[in-house]
Amino acid sequence: MLNIPELLAPAGNMESLIAAVENGADAVYLGIKDFSARAYAGNFTIEEFREALDFAHLRAVKVYVTLNTLIKDSEMEEALELMYTLDELGTDAIIVQDMGLLELAREKVPSLPIHASTQMTVHNTEAVLALKKSGVKRIVLARELSLEEISRIKSETGVEIEAFVHGALCICYSGQCLMSSMIGGRSGNRGYCAQPCRKQYRFRMDGKEIKTEGSYLLSPKDLNTSEILPELINAGIDSFKIEGRMKRPEYVAGVVRIYRNLIDRFAEDPDNYFVTEEEKENLEQLFNREFTTGYFKGDPAIDLMSRERPHNQGIMVGKVSGYNNKFKRLEITLTRELEVGDGIGFEGSKNSGTIVRGIYIGNRLEKKAGSGEVITINFDQPPKNGTPVYRTLDDSLMKELQASYSSPAPIRKVPVSIDLKAHIGEKLELSIYDNENNTSTIISDYVVQTAQKRPTTEEDVKKQLAKTGNTVFEAQGIEVDMPDDAFIPIKELNNARTEATTELERIRIKKFRRPAHDISSEMKQEKSEETEITDEKEEKMILLSVSVKTVDALASALKSGADLVYIDASLKELQSNDWKFMTESACGKNISLYLHTPVIVKDTEIQDVKEKIKLAKELGFEGIIAANLGVLEIARDSGLKILTDSSVNVFNKHTLQAFTKEGVDTVTLSTEMNLGQIIEITPYGDCEYIVHGQIRIMESEHCLIGGVLGEKDENGFNCGSQCKSGKFEIIDEKGYEFPIRTDSQCRTHIFNSRELCLLEDVPQLIKAGVSRLRIDATNMDDYNVSMVTRAYRANIDAYYTGDTKHIWQGSDISEFHTRGHYHRGVQ
Structure with missing residues (x-):
């Protein structure tokens, strides 16, 4: 039997919610102020939410609340109280990113259904199964999965699958972007993304700047799956999600209406599916940065990107054909209809658009004009002749859509x-x-x-x-x-x-309401449980770990004072004699080795990771660094110790405790945590903190280097594998350089412009109770691995011995460095 998916719409405010409901949404998702991954959307107070929930439920529409940010320990009590309230009011589900909040919800509010946010970076079957075991009802999968991958996950897990089908795309895997955070302290994981991906960048290879077609190198097109909707349904997706909590209500109304019609059309006659020209044009008119079907049909390569315009492009309606300086009138030769009240913009110009207040055909003032007519409009800043003119706002369409949600008489019955x-x-x-x-x-x-x-x-x-x-x-x-x-x-x-x-x-x-919670007694119990856990922790000698990618870097780390070394190497490399010799050398010196697994491991790559884990165990490795939930699930069966990586986003003690209960020995804390937050979390378990190295701020499925240097040929797109050699950076408008690397799967890794260095803060971190300090040396040469490791070794030893003569300063090893979020934290 064919499964017709739910149509899930965004609601940034009450107007948008009404627009979504009246135009056919089966469900809406919205944020409560302070706990939403779109903090700049209007969002809802609790009283506004109560009204919105009743409005939707009365019309048989479900409401999901986005609690999809990382939660600070200082906010957890408020978050729990909010979940109690949401449960009592009858919320249909909460969408969660934070694993600690998930565990708290499952324990304290078991009647409140949980959906795993796309911010969890769920991209393989193992992760889905792990979350299913944790009581998660639905998974919002990473946008980077193909229909084939989604179909496999659905068939092997049986979990409800939600996928984005229309709207803006992130260039980075959701939950793995630290770019906005590192540049300006506005964390995407906390709902305050400043969208640096929509900014201009220059591209440099081996010190030489390369001219690119368009300067918005990180800006993807918008997702539009209207043409391939039957394939999405046949893949087993349970919920079609429209992006857009920051968009205006007219956008929500228009997109929801079209997708409602498309879903119903397919359900009525699956063999005669079509999208009308009007529907195509309206989707384009409502908002587009050009359209893509994303990764659903496989890697779109350069076709993913919109490098010319990072904002709404609209629809081309004509070209500039002249200008009258005397009367300040711009002449346009139309190729489509244009009306008074429409908004227009010009190609190559970001901020020179205008609202058409009057249309002249000759000397006649008209309300509208059609294709082929030459018109003039009042305009002060003349673009060049031949410049394409785009209609960025269709006034008639906007008024029609406004009527769908502003009428006092309900449309949806x-x-x-x-x-x-x-x-x-x-x-x-x-x-x-x-x-x-x-x-x-x-x-x-x-x-x-x-x-x-x-x-x-x-x-x-x-x-x-x-x-x-x-x-x-x-x-x-x-x-x-x-x-x-x-x-x-x-x-x-x-x-x-x-x-x-x-x-x-x-x-x-x-009928949606649930029993009331005795919040005061439940909060007392929660605090009592916390008090039991916060007994004074036994002080341990802090360990120094170093992450490396090469045999020579491993050798440098071993001889320079590392207690543990994390090896990021391919299966083939680990099987070589050089690696075997060095791993034996490490074991002989009682230096522990850990296998460092990738952040992204799709189902087709899982077997390779399993074989690497097996080999690592044979080679005498002590543990595994699990960088995603799927690998964490696999690692539990290995018998080796487990360290979660920073990409798993441990941001509070509840997350730490959740992982500890599941067999994790040590967690790597989020690099967005500051010293005060570190002090709060360390009594609850063993924690590692990254203190030095180039911090990865983006992990992208898109090969940025190949996209810039490659070219289209008769076989499609040929990247030329130019990313395999050379040194690459992108440079922002302020001149900051962000290094780029690609891995064996051609995924892009972008690193912060300044190297993290907390060498001078070693004493504070030891006092804070951190178990390990990590040097990320994966992008360092052998000399710097040695120098940096010796510096941190000296400062750790100096703390315990009191020998201050040999303390290194941060300036000794890094001229251009940052302390990241260690002092400032994030919003």
Whole structure:
């Protein structure tokens, strides 16, 4: 049987929610102020949310609340109280990123369904199975998966799958972007992304700047799956998600309406699916940076990117054909219709658009003009002749869409059946039934009388009862049990109908409510449990770990004072004699080795990781660094110690405890945590903190280097594998250089412009209770691995011995460095 997916729409505010519901959404997702990954959207207060929830539930629309940010320990109590409230009100699900919040919700609010946010970077079957075991009902998969990969995950797990089908795309895997955070302290993981991916960048190879086609090198096109919707349905996706909580209500109304029509069209006749030209044009008009089907059909390569314009492109309506300096009038030769009130923009110009206030054809002032006509409009800044003109706002379309959610009379109706019983000498009885087994029965005070003159006919009754007016109900069937000589005043029929519909509204809303929580006692219990755990932790000697990629770097780390070395190498490299010799050398010196696994491991790559883990165990490795939830699940069966990587986003003690319960020995704390937060979390388990190295701020499925240097040929797109050699950077508008690397899967890794260095802060970190300090030396040459490792070794030893003569300063090893979030933290 064909599974018709839910249509899930964004709601940044109440207007957008109404727009989504009235235009056919099955569900909406929205944020509560302070706990949403779109903190710049309007979002809802609790009172506004209560109104929104009742509005949606009355119309049989589900509401999911986005609690999809990393939660600080100082916010966890407030977050828990919020979940109690959301549960009581009858929220259909919460969408969660933070593993600590997930565990807290599962334990304290088990009746509240949980969806795993795309911010969790879920991209393989193992991760889905792990979350299923944790009680997650639905997974919002990473946008970088193909339909083939999604279909496999769905068939092997049976979990509800949600996928984005329309709207803006991130160039980075969601949950792995630190660019906004590192540049300006506005964390995407906390809902404050400043969208640095939509900024201009220059591209440099081996010190030489390379001219690129367009300077918006990190800006993807917008997702549009309208043409391939049947393939998405056949892949087993359960929920089609439209992006856009920052978009205006008209956008929500228009996109939801079109996708509603498309889904219904397919459901009615799967063999005759089509998208009309009007639907295509309206999607384009509402918002586009050009369109792509993303990764659903495989790697789109350069076709993913919109490097010319990072903002709404609109639809081309003509070209500039002249300018009258005397009257300040711009001449445009039209290729499409243009109306007064429309917004226009010009190719190559970001901020020179205008609203058309008047259209002149010759000397005549017109309200609109069509294709082929030459018009003039008032405009002060003339673009060059031949410049394409785009309609960025269609005023008529906007007004039509506004009417769909601003009318006092509801458009979306709930079908009901009405039964009237009117026996002479008995009280009037009216029942209304919906299709969800809800019934409202009203027994009026009015006693039915025998007609003295004209009796009330069945037609009279049906006419009055059908007038459901501004209610959400629509009578689809009316049954009347009444003798021919009965008389019922119109007023009594109207009163009974009004009372019954009001009661049915109350019943439909109330059925979603859940039992109230005794918040005060539950919060006391939570604090009591925390007190038990915060007993003073036994002080341990802090360990120094070093991450490396080469045999020579491993050798440098071993001889320079590392206690542990994390090896990021391919299976083939680990099998070589050089690596075997060095790993044996490390084990001989009682220096522990850990296998460093990738952040992204798709299902096709899982077997390779399993074989590497097996080999690592044979070589005497002590542990595994799990950089995603899927590999963490695999690592549990290895018998080796487990360290979670910073990409898993441990941001609070609840997340630390959740992983510890699942067999994790040590966690790497989020690089977005500051010293105060580190001090709060360390009593709850063993923690590692990255103190030195180039911090990865983006992990992208798109090969940026190949996209810039490659070219299209008869076989499609040929990148030329130029990323395999050379040194690459992108440079922002302020001149900061961000190094780029690619891995064996051609994924792009972008690193911060300044090297992290916390050498001078070693004493504070030791006092803070951190178990390990990590040097990320994966991008260092052998000399720097040695120098940096010796520096940190000296400062750690100096702390314990009191020898201050040999302390190194940060300036000794890094001229251009940053302390990251160690002091400032993030919003």
